[in-house]
Structure formats: structure tokens, C-alpha cells
Amino acid sequence: xxxxxxxxxxxxxxxxxxxxxxxxxxxxxxxxxxxxxxxxxxxxxxxxxxxxxxxxxxxxxxxxxxxxxxxxxxxxxxxxxxxxxxxxxxxxxxxxxxxxxxxxxxxxxxxxxxxxxxxxxxxxxxxxxxxxxxxxxxxxxxxxxxxxxxxxxxxxxxxxxxxxxxxxxxxxxxxxxxxxxxxxxxxxxxxxxxxxxxxxxxxxxxxxxxxxxxxxxxxxxxxxxxxxxxxxxxxxxxxxxxxxxxxxxxxxxxxxxxxxxxxxxxxxxxxxxxxxxxxxxxxxxxxxxxxxxxxxxxxxxxxxxxxxxxxxxxxxxxxxxxxxxxxxxxxxxxxxxxxxxxxxxxxxxxxxxxxxxxxxxxxxxxxxxxx
Amino acid sequence: xxxxxxxxxxxxxxxxxxxxxxxxxxxxxxxxxxxxxxxxxxxxxxxxxxxxxxxxxxxxxxxxxxxxxxxxxxxxxxxxxxxxxxxxxxxxxxxxxxxxxxxxxxxxxxxxxxxxxxxxxxxxxxxxxxxxxxxxxxxxxxxxxxxxxxxxxxxxxxxxxxxxxxxxxxxxxxxxxxxxxxxxxxxxxxxxxxxxxxxxxxxxxxxxxxxxxxxxxxxxxxxxxxxxxxxxxxxxxxxxxxxxxxxxxxxxxxxxxxxxxxxxxxxxxxxxxxxxxxxxxxxxxxxxxxxxxxxxxxxxxxxxxxxxxxxxxxxxxxxxxxxxxxxxxxxxxxxxxxxxxxxxxxxxxxxxxxxxxxxxxxxxxxxxxxx
Numbered sequence: 001x002x003x004x005x006x007x008x009x010x011x012x013x014x015x016x017x018x019x020x021x022x023x024x025x026x027x028x029x030x031x032x033x034x035x036x037x038x039x040x041x042x043x044x045x046x047x048x049x050x051x052x053x054x055x056x057x058x059x060x061x062x063x064x065x066x067x068x069x070x071x072x073x074x075x076x077x078x079x080x081x082x083x084x085x086x087x088x089x090x091x092x093x094x095x096x097x098x099x100x101x102x103x104x105x106x107x108x109x110x111x112x113x114x115x116x117x118x119x120x121x122x123x124x125x126x127x128x129x130x131x132x133x134x135x136x137x138x139x140x141x142x143x144x145x146x147x148x149x150x151x152x153x154x155x156x157x158x159x160x161x162x163x164x165x166x167x168x169x170x171x172x173x174x175x176x177x178x179x180x181x182x183x184x185x186x187x188x189x190x191x192x193x194x195x196x197x198x199x200x201x202x203x204x205x206x207x208x209x210x211x212x213x214x215x216x217x218x219x220x221x222x223x224x225x226x227x228x229x230x231x232x233x234x235x236x237x238x239x240x241x242x243x244x245x246x247x248x249x250x251x252x253x254x255x256x257x258x259x260x261x262x263x264x265x266x267x268x269x270x271x272x273x274x275x276x277x278x279x280x281x282x283x284x285x286x287x288x289x290x291x292x293x294x295x296x297x298x299x300x301x302x303x304x305x306x307x308x309x310x311x312x313x314x315x316x317x318x319x320x321x322x323x324x325x326x327x328x329x330x331x332x333x334x335x336x337x338x339x340x341x342x343x344x345x346x347x348x349x350x351x352x353x354x355x356x357x358x359x360x361x362x363x364x365x366x367x368x369x370x371x
Numbered sequence: 372x373x374x375x376x377x378x379x380x381x382x383x384x385x386x387x388x389x390x391x392x393x394x395x396x397x398x399x400x401x402x403x404x405x406x407x408x409x410x411x412x413x414x415x416x417x418x419x420x421x422x423x424x425x426x427x428x429x430x431x432x433x434x435x436x437x438x439x440x441x442x443x444x445x446x447x448x449x450x451x452x453x454x455x456x457x458x459x460x461x462x463x464x465x466x467x468x469x470x471x472x473x474x475x476x477x478x479x480x481x482x483x484x485x486x487x488x489x490x491x492x493x494x495x496x497x498x499x500x501x502x503x504x505x506x507x508x509x510x511x512x513x514x515x516x517x518x519x520x521x522x523x524x525x526x527x528x529x530x531x532x533x534x535x536x537x538x539x540x541x542x543x544x545x546x547x548x549x550x551x552x553x554x555x556x557x558x559x560x561x562x563x564x565x566x567x568x569x570x571x572x573x574x575x576x577x578x579x580x581x582x583x584x585x586x587x588x589x590x591x592x593x594x595x596x597x598x599x600x601x602x603x604x605x606x607x608x609x610x611x612x613x614x615x616x617x618x619x620x621x622x623x624x625x626x627x628x629x630x631x632x633x634x635x636x637x638x639x640x641x642x643x644x645x646x647x648x649x650x651x652x653x654x655x656x657x658x659x660x661x662x663x664x665x666x667x668x669x670x671x672x673x674x675x676x677x678x679x680x681x682x683x684x685x686x687x688x689x690x691x692x693x694x695x696x697x698x699x700x701x702x703x704x705x706x707x708x709x710x711x712x713x714x715x716x717x718x719x720x721x722x723x724x725x726x727x728x729x730x731x732x733x734x735x736x737x738x739x740x741x742x
């Protein structure tokens with residue numbers, strides 16, 4: 001039973017630094033490509049047995065300390081009623097994009113048990129198959145980042161449509177964000193109920209906002225999500241997570257609960273200018289991208305957080321000795337934090353040599369072990 | 372004669388805050404579109420009379436306090452020997468990209484007087500036509516940003532090819548950077564000799580590097596450029612720039628010199644995590660993007676710099692009262708700096724309503740005027 005990841009999230013004493021990799025179930029793994037050769041991306045997300053299989057692949061291949069549910073941040077957006085398609089080079093396309101009141105009114109707040117049950121099934125399979133080997137992280141896009149996809153109709157270069165809606169029709173934006181935020185809350189609550197042992201909120205695009213706009217137009221919705229999850233956490237029946245007691249609850253509908261609450265990780269892409277705002281979010285762990293030294297981030301966040309990060313994904317193209325040197329540097333810099341989970345500063349790239357990812361994981365474990 | 376911009380660069384006392392806009396000569400202006408309807412982008416860059424004309428357009432249309440040479444940061448890259456094309460949606464394409472020693476060996480360090488004389492001609496025309504109305508800013512891409520285009524073959528999402536070269540073949544990268552840096556030095560020297568009264572180094576993509584990599588693989592080349600320009604500055608014959616003496620030198624080959632040296636502005640996109648490194652660069656002015664509060668940037672840079680920035684380009688889609696409110700906020704925040712030049716945090720977007728850009732300029736002048 002490996003709970004070092006959960007302990008690091010809570011700032012408890014651990015014997016080595018845990019590590020996982022954003023997008024660790026992905027195209028850089030031959031095993032993953034084999035499955036993707038048979039089914040398209042969305043089908044993979046929606047087939048619990050397959051989604052569970054690719055979720056587990058990197059645990060065996062790399063020896064990471066946590067599994068993260070294989071899914072896509074746009075799954076709940078599709079469940080809200082938008083048409084979602086993925087194209088090989090262009091990425092996700094949501095068509096038609098959300099630009100007016102009528103299109104917002106048509107969106108629903110999905111019931112995850114009905115509309116995204118495949119995700120909850122995947123989680124239940126994973127808890128069974130992982131069987132305590134490593135904890136399982138659930139996730140959702142953060143409200144602002146999800147809204148950018150809905151308003152832009154996909155990815156964007158300058159997020160002009162999103163900012164136009166925010167700046168020119170703030171009430172419209174607020175009504176969209178209310179629905180998105182409620183969706184994220186229900187989605188994460190149901191993931192936790194199904195067995196997710198930690199959850200990560202991905203605010204990949206929040207860094208395109210100025211600090212003032214972030215504070216006003218993204219952060220309040222993140223806080224609403226975190227407050228809600230924390231409230232649910234404290235209401236759940238408690239059962240202490242130690243090797244002596246099994247991580248799965250015995251009765252109920254596959255439910256999960258722990259004496260400690262389910263940690264919440266909040267990741268913001270390009271966070272360097274926003275940390276003074278981010279530190280009010282209420283999460284347990286702040287994910288840091290690679291564009292800032294992690295000791296600088298720790299200093300600015302203060303001592304209430306564990307941190308996660310922050311190796312440049314491109315650093316996995318370095319020779320192994322150099323990867324090791326950089327791992328050591330980040331471990332040293334993060335040592336001032338309450339807790340540290342090693343990770344990349346963004347998702348692993350498809351071109352990454354798998355042996356270099358494995359070398360990183362090994363270096364983290366080796367160099368961080370307390371004697 | 373309006374020297375408030377140059378004075379702000381040097382941290383001298385001024386009666387109001389000067390303002391110009393990155394990409395102020397551009398598609399948001401009907402006058403510009405009219406000319407672009409007749410010639411393609413590269414032809415416009417290479418036709419001194421037309422390039423001068425579009426350079427002057429925003430001075431009249433918006434009342435900004437400086438003109439910036441209309442050109443493209445890839446002009447010297449073409450002069451180094453790469454094939455440069457522009458496509459409507461895709462942007463610039465350099466084909467074949469630089470990936471090995473042979474392709475670096477083939478690159479030359481151009482002689483600006485021969486290979487980019489159209490730029491110098493444009494500057495000379497501009498100094499004549501502006502006739503001291505506002506100062507003229509010359510510019511170049513900073514070495515790292517220019518190298519990314521050369522290695523990627525255009526713009527990039529994750530700059531993997533560039534980082535691969537840096538990480539896997541650092542000597543190859545260094546040999547490329549030597550040529551690029553020498554090119555930038557010669558290019559800026561010749562622009563100053565032709566009459567540029569300030570120069571801006573655009574390091575648009577340096578923010579994709581971690582602070583450690585920035586320090587090692589981008590900043591040293593920026594310092595080399597700045598040191599060289601400063602040395603030339605101090606060698607140039609002096610002629611004081613006051614309303615009493617004309618801004619153009621009377622004799623010589625259209626040369627320009629001032630008792631004070633030509634200020635150097637260094638702009639880094641996504642600078643928030645890099646400021647502790649940037650402050651060692653030696654420039655007079657640091658350009659700040661919108662992803663950080665400018666008072667936070669000033670605090671971290673210290674008192675040796677003037678700052679330039681930093682309104683989100685998308686904020687020009689706000690109602691005018693709100694633009695004014697944001698201008699006021701930035702003016703207040705920047706008041707702790709030695710000097711402040713108002714600007715956007717990145718280039719103005721083609722979709723921008725011109726009346727909003729004008730409203731911003733007016734607000735800067737009105738709200739900053741000392742009584």
C-alpha cells in the first residue's frame with residue numbers, strides 16, 4: 001500500500017518524494033498507442049475497461065506513485081449538451097461555440113451518475129484493480145478553462161472570444177460560469193463518491209488572464225468548487241487510511257471515504273504572476289508550471305500548501321545524467337514546502353522517450369529517500 | 372518636439388506618461404489595410420516609402436508618443452540566408468529549418484548596409500518626415516526568439532525542436548546563437564547609425580524557458596547585444612537632444628547621435644517567472660507583459676529600470692470607461708518605477724476597435740498629467 005502521495009498532499013511526514021506525471025497515460029507509451037490503434041480517443045474515454053487499462057499502464061511501466069483517471073477535461077462539456085469532436089492535428093472542436101444567452105440556456109447541468117457514468121465505472125474498476133497499490137486521482141477542468149473551450153469552440157491563441165464575453169457581457173459570462181461551476185462540483189463529488197482518493201482541478205488557461213481579471217473572473221469559481229468539495233469531504237463517513245484498514249469501504253455503492261479529507265490539487269498553467277491570488281484558493285496542493293523556480297513559488301505561496309511540479313516537459317529530452325541533475329535541483333528547491341509531489345510543469349509530450357520518463361521517476365525516488 | 376518618451380526611458384522628470392503600442396502600425400488601422408491591399412507583407416517591409424508611411428499612420432491616428440519602425444523580426448533571418456514566406460493564417464515559414472551543423476555553417480552574418488539597406492532607408496525617411504514630432508524606435512528580435520523561428524521553421528506550440536537542440540547539442544546551439552547574436556548587434560548598430568533614437572529587443576518567446584534555462588541559454592546573448600550597443604553609444608559623437616538643437620545631425624551620412632545614449636528596451640513575453648534574471652540584462656527599460664501586476668514587476672526589478680507596459684491587449688475590447696479605469700490602475704501601480712512608458716502587454720490585435728486604442732492613449736495622457 002503506497003500512500004506517500006496522499007501524505008505529501010497533506011504535508012505529512014514521508015520517507016521519499018512521490019511522483020506522477022501529467023498525461024502519464026498517453027501517446028509516449030507503446031502500450032497506449034496499441035489500444036488507441038483500435039479505438040478513437042473519445043471511445044477510449046467512454047469505455048471503462050479500456051480507460052482503466054491505460055490508466056494503469058504507466059504505474060507498471062514507470063513506477064509512479066499515483067494513478068490519474070484517463071479521461072478528457074471536455075467530457076463534462078459534452079454532457080452539458082455541446083457537440084464534441086477530436087481531430088488529429090487541430091485538437092478538440094466544440095461546434096457551435098457558446099456566444100449568446102440562448103446557447104447558454106440550452107446547456108444543462110449533467111447528472112454524472114446518468115450522463116457520465118462511464119467515468120464513475122472507470123473509477124470503480126480502477127480502485128478494484130489498483131487494490132491500494134497507488135492512490136487514484138480524479139480530475140476536472142477548472143471552470144474558467146472549461147469555459148474557454150466552450151466560448152472559443154476549441155483551443156485558442158489569444159482567447160479573444162472568451163475575454164470579449166467577459167469584458168463586454170459580464171452577466172452572460174457569469175451565467176455560463178454558474179452552470180459550468182455547478183457541473184464541475186457535481187462531477188468531482190461523484191468521482192469522489194465513486195472512489196477517487198484525490199482530485200486535481202486543471203486551470204490550464206487561467207494564466208492568460210491578468211492578475212486582476214483572474215481574481216475577478218476565474219478564482220471565485222475555483223473557490224466555489226473547492227468549498228463544495230471540502231464540505232462534502234467533511235460530511236463523508238470517516239474511515240482511516242492506513243495499511244491496517246482497506247482503502248475501499250466495505251459496504252455502500254462502491255463509496256470511498258477517509259478520516260482525512262480527499263486532497264484537492266489546483267494546477268494553473270503560467271501561474272508565476274498569479275500566485276498571490278492563487279494562495280487564497282483553499283486547495284491542499286498547488287501545481288506549479290516550469291516557468292518559475294519552485295522555491296520562488298513556495299516563498300510566495302506561504303506554508304499552507306504542498307506543491308506539485310515542476311520540471312519542463314522538454315527536459316525529458318536531456319541525457320539521463322542531466323535529467324537527474326535537474327530532478328535534484330527541484331527536490332532541493334521544493335524542500336522548503338510543507339509537502340512536495342514531483343511532476344512535470346505540464347503534460348508529458350508524445351515524443352518523449354519512455355526510458356527518460358522512467359529515469360526521472362527513478363531519480364526522484366532515489367534522490368529524495370530519507371536515510 | 373516630443374521627447375517625453377526618451378526621457379521616461381532614462382528615468383528623467385516628465386510632465387505626463389508617454390504611450391505607444393506594440394504593433395501600432397497594423398491591421399486594426401483602415402489606413403494600413405488600404406496599403407496592404409496593394410502589396411504583400413514582405414514587400415511592404417522592403418519598400419522604404421511605404422514602410423515609412425505605415426509607421427507614421429498611428430502617430431496621426433492615435434497621438435502616440437513614439438513611432439516604431441515598421442518591419443518584421445525575421446527580416447535579418449532572411450538576410451542570414453533562410454527562405455522566408457508569410458502565409459495568411461499560418462504566419463511566417465522558414466524552410467528548411469535549422470537543425471544541423473551544415474545548415475548553421477551556411478548562414479551568414481549580414482552586412483545591414485548591403486543586405487537590409489531598405490530598413491536603414493526607411494529609418495532615414497522617417498527621421499526626416501517625423502522631423503522631431505516623436506522619437507523613432509528601431510528594433511530587433513532578441514537572439515533566442517529569432518533562433519526559435521529558425522529552428523522550428525516558424526511559430527511553435529511547445530518549442531520542442533529548439534529545446535531539443537539546446538539540450539541535446541548545446542555546442543550546435545551555441546554556434547547558431549553566436550551568428551544570430553552578431554547579426555542582431557550589427558543590425559541594431561546600423562539602425563542607430565541611420566537614426567533610430569531608441570531600440571527595442573523583442574524576446575517574445577523567452578518565457579517558454581525555465582528560469583535556469585533562460586539564464587544559461589537566452590540571457591547571455593541578450594547581454595552581449597546590450598553591452599555592444601552601449602559601447603557604440605558611448606563612442607558616438609555627442610549632440611544634445613533639446614528643442615534648441617535639431618534632432619538630426621547636420622552633416623555625415625544621415626547619422627544620429629545624442630549626448631544621452633540611445634535607450635534600450637528589452638521586452639520578454641511571459642516575464643513573470645524570470646524577472647530576477649532579467650534585471651541583470653543591462654537594458655534601460657524592461658517591457659512587461661500583462662500576466663503580472665506591474666507594481667509587482669517593479670518591486671522585483673528594483674530601481675535601476677524604467678518599465679513599459681502592461682495592459683492586456685484584449686482589454687481594448689472593454690467599454691471606454693472601463694479602459695480608462697484600467698489605465699488609471701496601471702499608472703498608479705507603475706508610479707513606483709523610475710520611469711514608465713505606457714503600452715500594451717503584447718501586440719495590439721487586428722480586431723481592435725481603433726477608437727478604443729485612441730481612448731487608451733487619451734486616457735494615459737489625461738490621467739498622468741502632472742499639475
